[in-house]
Amino acid sequence: MTDVDLRPPQPATAKQLWMATAAAAAVAALLLGTIVLPAEYGVDPLGTGAALGLVRPDEPPPLTFEHALVPVQTGPLAQFAAPYKIDVVSFDLDPYQFLEYKYHLAQGAGLVFSWESSAPVMYDFHGAPDGGSSASEVSVDRRTGDGASGGLAAPFAGMHGWYWENPGGTPIAIRLSSAGFYDVAVEYRSDGRRITREPSPATSLFTAPER
Amino acid sequence: MTRISAAIVLAGALLASALPLSAHERFRFVGTVVALDDTKLLTVKTKVSNADFTAEIQITNETTIQRDGQPAPESDLKAGVTVVVDAWGDDYFDLEALTIRIVPPIQQKD
Numbered sequence: 001m002t003d004v005d006l007r008p009p010q011p012a013t014a015k016q017l018w019m020a021t022a023a024a025a026a027v028a029a030l031l032l033g034t035i036v037l038p039a040e041y042g043v044d045p046l047g048t049g050a051a052l053g054l055v056r057p058d059e060p061p062p063l064t065f066e067h068a069l070v071p072v073q074t075g076p077l078a079q080f081a082a083p084y085k086i087d088v089v090s091f092d093l094d095p096y097q098f099l100e101y102k103y104h105l106a107q108g109a110g111l112v113f114s115w116e117s118s119a120p121v122m123y124d125f126h127g128a129p130d131g132g133s134s135a136s137e138v139s140v141d142r143r144t145g146d147g148a149s150g151g152l153a154a155p156f157a158g159m160h161g162w163y164w165e166n167p168g169g170t171p172i173a174i175r176l177s178s179a180g181f182y183d184v185a186v187e188y189r190s191d192g193r194r195i196t197r198e199p200s201p202a203t204s205l206f207t208a209p210e211r
Numbered sequence: 212m213t214r215i216s217a218a219i220v221l222a223g224a225l226l227a228s229a230l231p232l233s234a235h236e237r238f239r240f241v242g243t244v245v246a247l248d249d250t251k252l253l254t255v256k257t258k259v260s261n262a263d264f265t266a267e268i269q270i271t272n273e274t275t276i277q278r279d280g281q282p283a284p285e286s287d288l289k290a291g292v293t294v295v296v297d298a299w300g301d302d303y304f305d306l307e308a309l310t311i312r313i314v315p316p317i318q319q320k321d
Contacts, residue, residue, distance in 0.1 A: 094241070095241060095317045095318075096239075096241045096295045096312075096314060096317075097239065097241060098239065169314065169315055169316070169317045169318055170318055190238070190239040191238065191239075191259045191260055192236060192238060193260065
């Protein structure tokens with residue numbers, strides 16, 4: 001015969017409660033760093049995301065700025081330690097497909113552009129802050145049209161550019177020309193491909209002086 | 212001892228709830244329906260990076276099906292119908308359909 005202790009349990013002491021809270025916080029922080037950040041945000045500080053297969057091995061590393069393309073403001077003048085870049089690209093947009101094309105800009109860096117398409121497309125000029133999720137994207141100009149021209153002073157550091165969608169059953173061609181203090185351009189295709197381009201500095205247009 | 216057990220159970224539950232997380236991405240497939248089986252698995256003949264690809268996409272209770280902007284029944288997803296599927300998943304082989312649009316046939320390139 002075994003004696004059974006039927007007395008009610010003693011309430012936890014303050015020390016025990018603090019220890020339990022600290023243990024729970026430590027477990028939560030561990031899970032955040034090892035699983036949640038790699039899986040949901042592509043941030044893998046400990047390498048556990050790659051080891052557990054939670055991040056795509058072909059996912060490009062986070063973009064970092066060329067320091068020379070961060071503006072130094074002097075009154076109304078923004079100056080840079082490197083020439084602006086130029087970019088002229090064209091895309092074929094298959095029926096019902098979409099693509100995104102964005103430039104990486106520092107806060108305050110400028111961009112001017114013109115684009116046109118062979119038929120009306122649905123488009124959305126938007127920006128996504130560095131390190132932010134898709135939910136933090138800010139849409140600036142969303143409509144249907146066959147071209148646009150404009151300029152932007154980036155309101156925050158991040159990727160700024162277009163989403164274009166072909167709304168119909170025939171292919172559409174898009175041509176874009178831009179200049180700005182961006183460091184890279186990234187093309188995001190609807191099949192998951194990402195293509196990074198490094199636009200040329202404007203000084204590449206210079207020709208040797210005549211003698 | 213009861214509190215230690217509870218803490219272990221809580222930590223286990225947190226870990227278990229975190230494991231299903233993965234790097235989900237959105238994909239768009241444009242192609243023609245091959246089949247829709249009894250388990251609501253939709254097979255679509257499409258192209259990925261200009262190569263032929265047969266995608267298998269699970270239809271769920273949250274999937275919306277539309278034709279001309281109006282809701283359409285699953286029975287409209289007959290073989291040969293052209294569809295635009297926005298799907299969600301880890302990769303091309305683990306996909307759930309978010310929206311399916313039934314569209315007119317695509318004009319082939321010359």
